[in-house]
Amino acid sequence: MDSEITLRVDGRRETLSVDTRTTLLDALRERLGVTSPKKGCDHGQCGACTVLLDGRRATSCLTFAVANEHSEVVTAEGLAEKDEPHPVQQALLDNDGFQCGYCTPGQVCSAVGMLDEVKSGWPSYVTDDLEEPVELDEDEIRERMSGNLCRCGAYANIVTAIREAAE
Amino acid sequence: MTGMTRAIPPGPERVEGRAKVTGTAPYAFEHPVTDPLYLHPLRATIARGRVTRIDTDAAERVDGVHTVLTHHNAATLNPVGDPELAVLQSDGIDYRGQLIGAVVAETPEIAAHAAGLVDVRYERLPHDSEFRDDAAIVYTPDADASPMLSPDLERGDVDAAFAEAAHTVDATYTTPPEHHNPLEPHAVIATWDEEGLTLHDSNQGSHLVRDLLAALVGIDKERVSVIAPHVGGAFGSKGMPHGHVALTVLAARRTAGRPVKCALSRTQMFELVGYRPPTRQRVRLGADPEGRLTATEHDSLEQTSRFKQYAEQSASASREMYASPNRRVTNRLAALDVPAPTWMRAPGEAPGMYALETAVDELAVRVGIDPIELRVRNEPEVAPVSGLPFSSRNLVACLRQGAERFGWHERDPRPGTRREGDWLVGTGVAAASFPTLFFPGSLATIHHESAGKYRVEIGAVDIGTGSRTALTQLAAEALEVPLENVELRLGSTEQPHASLAGGSTGTASWGSTVVEAARSFRTEHGSEPAEGVETTAGAADNPDIGKYAMHAYGAQFAEVRVHVDTGEVRVPRMLGVFAAGRIVNPRTAHSQFLGGMTMGLSTALHEHSVVDERFGHVVNHDLAGYHIAGNADVGSIEVSWVDEHDPHVNPVGAKGIGEIGIVGTAAAIGNAAYHATGVRVRDLPLTPEKFLY
Ligand code: FES
Ligand code: FES
Numbered sequence: 001m002d003s004e005i006t007l008r009v010d011g012r013r014e015t016l017s018v019d020t021r022t023t024l025l026d027a028l029r030e031r032l033g034v035t036s037p038k039k040g041c042d043h044g045q046c047g048a049c050t051v052l053l054d055g056r057r058a059t060s061c062l063t064f065a066v067a068n069e070h071s072e073v074v075t076a077e078g079l080a081e082k083d084e085p086h087p088v089q090q091a092l093l094d095n096d097g098f099q100c101g102y103c104t105p106g107q108v109c110s111a112v113g114m115l116d117e118v119k120s121g122w123p124s125y126v127t128d129d130l131e132e133p134v135e136l137d138e139d140e141i142r143e144r145m146s147g148n149l150c151r152c153g154a155y156a157n158i159v160t161a162i163r164e165a166a167e
Numbered sequence: 168m169t170g171m172t173r174a175i176p177p178g179p180e181r182v183e184g185r186a187k188v189t190g191t192a193p194y195a196f197e198h199p200v201t202d203p204l205y206l207h208p209l210r211a212t213i214a215r216g217r218v219t220r221i222d223t224d225a226a227e228r229v230d231g232v233h234t235v236l237t238h239h240n241a242a243t244l245n246p247v248g249d250p251e252l253a254v255l256q257s258d259g260i261d262y263r264g265q266l267i268g269a270v271v272a273e274t275p276e277i278a279a280h281a282a283g284l285v286d287v288r289y290e291r292l293p294h295d296s297e298f299r300d301d302a303a304i305v306y307t308p309d310a311d312a313s314p315m316l317s318p319d320l321e322r323g324d325v326d327a328a329f330a331e332a333a334h335t336v337d338a339t340y341t342t343p344p345e346h347h348n349p350l351e352p353h354a355v356i357a358t359w360d361e362e363g364l365t366l367h368d369s370n371q372g373s374h375l376v377r378d379l380l381a382a383l384v385g386i387d388k389e390r391v392s393v394i395a396p397h398v399g400g401a402f403g404s405k406g407m408p409h410g411h412v413a414l415t416v417l418a419a420r421r422t423a424g425r426p427v428k429c430a431l432s433r434t435q436m437f438e439l440v441g442y443r444p445p446t447r448q449r450v451r452l453g454a455d456p457e458g459r460l461t462a463t464e465h466d467s468l469e470q471t472s473r474f475k476q477y478a479e480q481s482a483s484a485s486r487e488m489y490a491s492p493n494r495r496v497t498n499r500l501a502a503l504d505v506p507a508p509t510w511m512r513a514p515g516e517a518p519g520m521y522a523l524e525t526a527v528d529e530l531a532v533r534v535g536i537d538p539i540e541l542r543v544r545n546e547p548e549v550a551p552v553s554g555l556p557f558s559s560r561n562l563v564a565c566l567r568q569g570a571e572r573f574g575w576h577e578r579d580p581r582p583g584t585r586r587e588g589d590w591l592v593g594t595g596v597a598a599a600s601f602p603t604l605f606f607p608g609s610l611a612t613i614h615h616e617s618a619g620k621y622r623v624e625i626g627a628v629d630i631g632t633g634s635r636t637a638l639t640q641l642a643a644e645a646l647e648v649p650l651e652n653v654e655l656r657l658g659s660t661e662q663p664h665a666s667l668a669g670g671s672t673g674t675a676s677w678g679s680t681v682v683e684a685a686r687s688f689r690t691e692h693g694s695e696p697a698e699g700v701e702t703t704a705g706a707a708d709n710p711d712i713g714k715y716a717m718h719a720y721g722a723q724f725a726e727v728r729v730h731v732d733t734g735e736v737r738v739p740r741m742l743g744v745f746a747a748g749r750i751v752n753p754r755t756a757h758s759q760f761l762g763g764m765t766m767g768l769s770t771a772l773h774e775h776s777v778v779d780e781r782f783g784h785v786v787n788h789d790l791a792g793y794h795i796a797g798n799a800d801v802g803s804i805e806v807s808w809v810d811e812h813d814p815h816v817n818p819v820g821a822k823g824i825g826e827i828g829i830v831g832t833a834a835a836i837g838n839a840a841y842h843a844t845g846v847r848v849r850d851l852p853l854t855p856e857k858f859l860y
Contacts, residue, residue: 021276030275035197036190038399040350041433045790048350076190089188096175096758100631101187102350102399108188142799149790151350151400152631153765154758155801160174 005069009034010078018065025049027065028073036077036105040149047148050106050113051075057113059147076105079112088112091161099152107148111162114144118166136166174805178754179650182636183397183629192397195369196354196430203356204233206418206429207278208411209268209285210438214294214783215504217258218267218287226281231273234421235285238267241417247382250475251507254410255417260289261474262506263783264438266410271418271427294504296783298445298470304501305468308478318478320486320552323493325451328462332453334533340450340522341850342481344470344776344785345443346436347511348795351399353440354430355412357419363390364419368412369398371405372667374626377660379408384416396658401630402766403510404440406669411439437788441509442776444470446481446518450526453493458534458541463491465523471500475507484519487716488600489527490547504783510669512766513826516601517833521851524597524834529847532582538596538838539566539575550716558715558815561746562598565722565809569596569744572805573724583845590728590737593843599721599831603748603822605709606666606676611642611684614701615692619648623684624656627665627677632825633755634673640751641678641819645685647694663703671719671823674751678819679706711815719747719822723764723831727839734855738768738836739802748813748822756824760806763828769796771833775852 006015009032018027025042028034028051037060040048044062051060052074060073079086085093088111098104118134126143127134134140141159150158186192211218223235241255254266267287272278295304308318329335356367364386370376373393381388398405415429431439446469453462465485471477482496511517531538543563549556570576578594579585585592611625623642629635639655646653656662666676687704688696726740743764750756773794776785787793806828813820833851840858841847848857 019274019276021280022274026275029197033199035193038190038194038351039196039430040352041790043433043789043791045433046350076188080189085185085188092188093180093184096181096754098187099633099755099758099762100350100398100400101183101192102194102631104187105190108190139799142801146797146799149350149795149797151348151402151766151795152758153762153769153796153801155765155796155798156761156804157175157758158798 003066005066007068008072010075020064020066022065023061024063024065024068025060028060034075036075038102038105040102047110048103048106050109050148052109052113057110076108079108086112088162088165091165095157095161095164097157097161098154103148103150107150107158110145110148115166138163175757176753178752179636179640181633181755182639194351194397194399195356195367195395196428198356198367200356200358200426203426203428204271204273204422205275205278206415206427207270207282208266208414208435209270209282211260211263211265211267213260213289213291214263214296216260216290216292218260219290220288221268222286225284226270229277229281229284231277232270232281233273234271234418236269236271236418242420244383244413245385247379249407251410252379252383252408252413254413262438262472262504264506266414269414269418271422294783296503296505296778297780298501298503300447300468304503305499306502308476308498308500318480318498320494320496322552325462325464325493325495328493329451329453332461333456334454334458334530336450336452336526336529336533338450338526338529338849340448340525342446342518342521343851344445344778345511345770345774346776346793347402347404348790348793349400349402349404352431352433352436353405353409353411355415356426356428357415358424358426359419360424364416366393368393368395369405370395370408371401371628371630371669373628373658373660374664375667376408376412380412380416383413392660394659395628398628398630402512403514403669406510406667409440433790434788437776437785438506441507443511444477444479444508446479448481448522450522452526452530454530454534458530458536458544460489460491460545462493463489464495466497467519468499468501470505470508471502472505472507473502477508479508479518480515481519481522484516485523486552487550488523489545490551494551513601513830516830517770520599520830521833524831525837525849528595528838537580539570542566542598553716555714555716558711558717559811559813560718560720561809561811562720565720565744565746566598568809569722569724569742572807573742575724582842589731591731591843592726592728593839593841594724594726595835595837595839595842597723597831597834597838599723599827600718601671601827601830603675603717603719603816604670604672605712605817606670606672607708609665609677609680610663610703610705611681612663612701612703613684613688615696615698617698620652621646621648622654622656623681624662625665625677625681626660626662627657627673628668629657630668632673632759633752634677636755637674637751638677638681642681642685645682671825674819674821675817675823678751678821679817682818683707706818709817715815717816719745719827721745721827721831723835725835725839727836727843729840729843729858734858736772736840736853736855741768742805743828745808745827746811747808747824747827748811748816749820750808751819751821757806759824760828761804763826764804764832765796765801767829767832768801768836770851771836771853772796772800773852
């Protein structure tokens with residue numbers, strides 16, 4: 001069964017008809033040719049498909065496209081201005097926070113979403129004081145970024161990059 | 168930025184960095200094609216036997232299904248010496264999960280749905296998937312299992328020396344099956360039209376894929392192109408094309424020019440693209456009262472599949488590591504009805520050095536000397552078995568420098584004596600070595616565009632290592648032009664032949680090729696070349712190969728905490744010091760070492776593919792069940808290297824850095840866990856229950 005949906009993707013309005021079984025990730029990649037979000041597992045286990053969905057980080061493989069009518073999707077590609085990478089992207093470049101790059105767009109979207117969560121005072125598993133504003137130390141970053149696997153093992157550099165971008 | 172120092176040393180930024188952080192660097196499945204079809208594989212649900220009936224009617228009736236491929240209608244393929252590529256050539260089943268067909272449809276959803284409607288009946292034969300030491304399944308691998316090493320080696324009288332030794336260790340170490348799990352699943356788009364066959368494929372060697380696939384389907388290799396501009400990690404699993412590539416090509420033959428897209432699921436990857444086989448290694452060390460080795464024995468038993476031999480050869484790690492007048496090394500295989508194992512990052516050395524370096528730590532405890540000192544006492548002057556001089560060997564420098572940086576000297580050697588809160592704390596060390604290899608036969612083209620701008624072409628694949636950047640640097644250096652004047656093109660068979668991205672040979676083999684080609688270009692065209700001139704050349708044979716023993720070395724240090732109640736193991740701090748010849752790009756090299764050590768930590772603590780022997784498959788076949796280190800598993804990792812100038816290894820002087828970083832990590836962590844707790848675990852991974860009893 002197909003349904004017609006309208007989304008905004010990286011600021012563009014897109015109307016398309018999708019199979020109700022199509023995930024948001026497949027709709028982006030296979031139907032709209034937006035391949036910045038990656039498919040690493042299709043099961044919500046790796047974070048490679050992370051996008052900002054209505055401003056919050058979300059694994060796009062775990063949601064059907066039809067469930068996202070009128071939503072606003074921002075990918076790592078959309079986070080960069082023409083010649084100007086987003087500060088998180090710039091920090092990853094400065095710290096060589098990747099190798100193969102396959103996890104990277106997901107790490108970028110996840111970090112951007114995460115920094116916003118911290119700003120809004122969301123605690124994490126390792127936050128000691130739930131009353132005070134979160135202090136974004138390395139343990140907080142590691143914990144909050146653990147939904148994004150990197151098989152190339154760039155974590156140490158990713159953490160430095162995010163700290164730098166957060167300053 | 169306040170009070171923060173960047174960990175990484177300076178060096179040119181990755182050429183493709185911008186494209187990767189925005190996600191615009193195209194990987195195989197992302198190449199835009201017109202009007203594609205999607206392939207969903209059909210796989211065997213028994214471990215051994217044959218397909219007696221395969222009913223595809225219901226699947227074919229589904230709207231949008233283009234073809235259902237089975238062994239009944241698949242084209243005949245030529246034998247190419249790799250049984251994995253002989254897909255759909257018979258009704259036989261050699262392992263659970265084997266490819267037995269495919270549904271090709273207009274969308275991935277339709278293909279997946281229709282695949283579920285195919286009804287398969289089998290004749291089931293008894294299977295054996297239990298890895299064990301049993302004469303019924305154990306054999307000595309063919310001498311050609313590994314072209315460089317014979318499985319067995321014997322020097323002197325090990326048994327007599329062991330019997331007379333002042334100190335001995337006799338222990339058995341086991342390592343589990345491990346899966347590479349590159350983050351980008353294996354994927355291919357095959358288009359077979361009037362022009363020939365085009366594959367956008369995620370691989371480690373486009374030319375190798377072309378040669379094999381052209382032979383397999385019997386077409387001229389000039390009519391096959393293989394393109395892989397970016398690959399999302401590989402670690403050996405993309406070294407040889409696997410069955411899904413052949414399957415997709417078979418499908419593309421029937422779609423009248425429409426491209427066929429196939430991406431394996433994470434779960435399918437646990438059976439179809441190889442893994443590191445489980446090993447069972449017995450190490451016997453005998454030493455004199457001062458800890459000098461008199462006997463070294465290393466016997467390894469490893470799993471292989473019955474239908475395709477793969478020999479990990481873990482015991483070979485003990486061939487040239489330490490001086491020992493008496494030595495025995497044996498490698499044996501246990502053949503089972505399981506998927507074919509393959510090379511995984513530091514094949515042989517990763518499990519082999521885990522066993523050897525844990526045994527050496529045990530010996531240091533017996534002798535009562537510092538484990539670094541024990542290793543220093545056993546430094547060989549020349550390569551022990553061949554008697555060849557080392558091209559360079561700076562293991563001791565790595566150990567000494569590492570000890571300094573890590574604060575090793577403050578260490579109290581007594582195990583199980585430091586406690587912080589609920590955590591027992593310990594530190595450990597291990598040595599690492601990895602052979603320096605060179606793959607011949609690569610060619611590079613240097614093309615002068617205009618005004619001092621050059622295009623350099625080599626058909627090598629950058630699997631995430633940084634080769635694109637390192638080769639650009641080497642070309643610019645050899646041409647004596649600024650970096651930005653060189654545009655490097657790689658990844659495709661449109662460029663000249665290049666060897667496989669494997670064995671940590673990229674910088675050595677392709678780098679030397681690019682350097683030699685640049686020199687030939689200058690000889691031919693001078694320093695003021697005309698517009699459009701070009702030269703294609705390769706690297707000459709290295710006369711020093713066979714005259715020197717060539718290895719990279721490293722020293723790995725770890726601080727480990729083991730929870731007294733739960734047995735949880737944490738690794739807050741690691742340090743690796745390496746001696747790997749010339750480091751072309753310190754910035755990206757740092758990431759290579761870091762990545763190797765992180766994967767080593769993952770091997771030490773988490774990775775274990777659990778086989779259900781009743782069915783012959785991996786039970787924890789996804790990234791929720793198969794744990795790889797996540798961000799919160801990793802603490803501080805410091806990486807450094809010693810300056811090493813090695814004029815013998817190759818014209819670049821590079822020894823290769825892709826694999827050495829994972830070697831020895833698990834032993835260092837295990838040795839530290841012993842130091843923390845006094846419990847010697849000899850079985851990877853170091854999961855909590857092993858520390859509780
Ligand atoms: S692809 Fe969505 S989490 Fe892995
Ligand atoms: S950079 Fe390769 S998986 Fe993270």
